[in-house]
Amino acid sequence: xxxxxxxxxxxxxxxxxxxxxxxxxxxxxxxxxxxxxxxxxxxxxxxxxxxxxxxxxxxxxxxxxxxxxxxxxxxxxxxxxxxxxxxxxxxxxxxxxxxxxxxxxxxxxxxxxxxxxxxxxxxxxxxxxxxxxxxxxxxxxxxxxxxxxxxxxxxxxxxxxxxxxxxxxxxxxxxxxxxxxxxxxxxxxxxxxxxxxxxxxxxxxxxxxxxxxxxxxxxxxxxxxxxxxxxxxxxxxxxxxxxxxxxxxxxxxxxxxxxxxxxxxxxxxxxxxxxxxxxxxxxxxxxxxxxxxxxxxxxxxxxxxxxxxxxxxxxxxxxxxxxxxxxxxxxxxxxxxxxxxxxxxxxxxxxxxxxxxxxxxxxxxxxxxxxxxxxxxxxxxxxxxxxxxxxxxxxxxxxxxxxxxxxxxxxxxxxxxxxxxxxxxxxxxxxxxxxxxxxxxxxxxxxxxxxxxxxxxxxxxxxxxxx
Numbered sequence: 316x317x318x319x320x321x322x323x324x325x326x327x328x329x330x331x332x333x334x335x336x337x338x339x340x341x342x343x344x345x346x347x348x349x350x351x352x353x354x355x356x357x358x359x360x361x362x363x364x365x366x367x368x369x370x371x372x373x374x375x376x377x378x379x380x381x382x383x384x385x386x387x388x389x390x391x392x393x394x395x396x397x398x399x400x401x402x403x404x405x406x407x408x409x410x411x412x413x414x415x416x417x418x419x420x421x422x423x424x425x426x427x428x429x430x431x432x433x434x435x436x437x438x439x440x441x442x443x444x445x446x447x448x449x450x451x452x453x454x455x456x457x458x459x460x461x462x463x464x465x466x467x468x469x470x471x472x473x474x475x476x477x478x479x480x481x482x483x484x485x486x487x488x489x490x491x492x493x494x495x496x497x498x499x500x501x502x503x504x505x506x507x508x509x510x511x512x513x514x515x516x517x518x519x520x521x522x523x524x525x526x527x528x529x530x531x532x533x534x535x536x537x538x539x540x541x542x543x544x545x546x547x548x549x550x551x552x553x554x555x556x557x558x559x560x561x562x563x564x565x566x567x568x569x570x571x572x573x574x575x576x577x578x579x580x581x582x583x584x585x586x587x588x589x590x591x592x593x594x595x596x597x598x599x600x601x602x603x604x605x606x607x608x609x610x611x612x613x614x615x616x617x618x619x620x621x622x623x624x625x626x627x628x629x630x631x632x633x634x635x636x637x638x639x640x641x642x643x644x645x646x647x648x649x650x651x652x653x654x655x656x657x658x659x660x661x662x663x664x665x666x667x668x669x670x671x672x673x674x675x676x677x678x679x680x681x682x683x684x685x686x687x688x689x690x691x692x693x694x695x696x697x698x699x700x701x702x703x704x705x706x707x708x709x710x711x712x713x714x715x716x717x718x719x720x721x722x723x724x725x726x727x728x729x730x731x732x733x734x735x736x737x738x739x740x741x742x743x744x745x746x747x748x749x750x751x752x753x754x755x756x757x758x759x760x761x762x763x764x765x766x767x768x769x770x771x772x773x774x775x776x777x778x779x780x781x782x
Contacts, residue, residue: 336700336736346700346723346741357711357745357757366426366434367403373421374408378728381532382525382555383470383502384408385726386649387704388423389452393463395441396482400428406467409448411529414471420446423467443484447471450524455508455517458573468503468521472496492575493519493567502527502562509597509606511582512626516569520584522592522610523562525555533559548735552727557614561589564610583620583628584608590615594651594705598662600635601683609637611648611666621683631683637664640675641687647672654708656717657751665694667703667721670730670737674698674706674721693754694719694746700737701744702726716748 336344362368375384388406395402403426413420422444426434438444448470454463462478472494476484488494495501505522512518533545533554544558545551564586567575579585586592591613597606601621608628610618616638620628632638640646647669653662661679668674673695677685689695701723708717723741731739746754 336734344700344736344738346725346736346738361432365432366436367405369436370405370407370424370426371421372405372407373410375410379726380534380553381411381527381529382553382559383448383527383529383532385553386450386504386524387724388449389468389705391452391454391465393454394428395425395463395465395478395484396427397462398428398430400430402426402428403434404443404452404465406445406449406452408450409446409470413446414448414529422446423449437482441483442486443476445469445474447474450503451505451522453506453508453519455519457508457517457519457569459516466493466506466508466519466521468506469496470502470527471500473503473506473521487573491573492577493521493565495521495523495565500527500529504593505595505611507595507597507608509608510569511566511597511606511608511622511628512568513605514569514571516571518569519565519567519575520595520597520608521565521567522595523564523586524591524593524613526560526562547727548733550727550729550733552729556591561586561591561615564592564595578626582626583630584618588615590618592618593649594666596651596653598653600662600664600679602661602681607683609651609653609664611651612645613649614645614647614669616645617648617666619683619685635683636685636687637677640673641689646675648675650704650706650721652706652708652719654717656708656719656748658716659751665706665708665719667698667706667723670700670702670725672699674701674703676719692752697756698744701741702737703744710748711745712747714748716751718748719746719754720744721746 374387388408391404392401405424407421407423409420412418425438425441425443427437445467451468453466457464462480464478465476467474473488474486475488475491475493477487495503502524503521504524507520508517510517545554566579566582566584568578592610593613594611596609600607605622605624607622608620619632619635619637621631648666650667652665655662663679664677666675676689676692676694678688702725703721703723706721711718721744725739728739730737745757747757
């Protein structure tokens with residue numbers, strides 16, 4: 316067994332308190348799957364009929380003894396061949412044995428839309444297998460040729476797949492200067508494209524998570540268990556992220572010639588505090604016509620950078636109200652959703668977090684100021700037993716109001732062996748927007764996509780499979 320990585324004694328895994336179990340009417344933890352009698356059917360689970368069930372996600376071992384195995388991988392829905400139909404790209408994880416070259420690595424998958432509700436796996440033809448330990452994905456036309464390209468974040472070097480206009484892609488990450496990793500693997504988590512300087516070219520921001528050495532990992536079950544960040548509710552679990560060093564975030568400026576320049580420090584968006592970055596997104600958050608940057612950080616305060624219009628950003632994380640939740644504490648933020656749920660013309664923020672804490676809705680008050688209105692809006696209490704990943708705003712019922720979807724799944728398999736009112740595999744949550752101020756949970760019905768139990772562990776929050 317490898318020696319444990321150097322440890323510190325800071326913090327624990329959860330940023331919330333310990334809550335009593337919450338059970339449904341059938342005495343099941345509310346995180347578990349199952350349907351509610353008489354609930355409306357909102358979505359049909361079409362995974363098998365569509366052919367997407369052929370994809371199997373892998374993320375380390377079932378025991379999840381190391382933090383690299385905890386998150387899952389992202390998904391992108393985009394029209395890669397410009398035929399007018401959205402296709403699906405699913406990132407995959409890996410195993411330690413595969414990283415060491417001792418077994419065949421798992422592969423990502425690109426599914427072409429057949430225009431009849433089914434999909435065909437075209438990964439080999441397209442050249443986008445990404446046989447690395449993948450996490451996030453972003454779509455953007457970085458070279459302005461009218462075709463969407465793919466950026467995939469990994470433990471190891473990242474990929475920039477250039478769209479060749481013929482159904483194939485070429486990885487140009489190293490030539491473009493955005494591979495990030497080198498001889499020593501780097502863990503990149505999230506990514507987002509955006510033209511922050513208004514020059515007509517898409518720039519790229521990449522979040523880093525933790526510094527992880529797979530040959531010298533932080534291990535639970537060793538001397539590290541004396542530290543609180545290797546325990547959850549008094550039980551030994553994988554170590555981190557607290558107590559581990561954070562990776563750097565990167566802002567890459569698009570040079571317009573197929574290459575990028577790293578400008579994070581110059582622009583004021585480097586991760587100088589060593590936080591653990593997950594989701595990130597460019598958006599105009601103070602209505603000045605310039606793209607700002609929001610970053611969801613795990614177990615530490617969030618970042619919000621306001622664009623000054625001169626190629627630099629102001630760190631407004633604390634003044635904006637986005638760094639901490641209403642009670643002044645940080646959260647284990649993972650997923651990040653941005654949308655105008657009030658129809659006010661202003662973009663608000665929603666973040667998913669660890670279990671024993673609530674998912675937070677930050678209302679945009681204007682001028683770059685945000686208020687935590689989670690409890691008032693009705694999107695807080697029900698989420699406390701859940702552990703959330705990807706999230707987003709959508710108007711699923713076409714009533715003119717943006718609703719909220721959150722994908723969930725725990726990182727500790729051992730929660731199933733304890734009477735904590737939560738489960739390892741968890742169902743997703745859908746909140747219906749009632750009036751621009753209040754939300755209501757949509758109950759799951761038989762055969763709906765909300766009734767299944769999903770194994771979802773992804774930085775960008777994607778459904779990986781149904782049990």
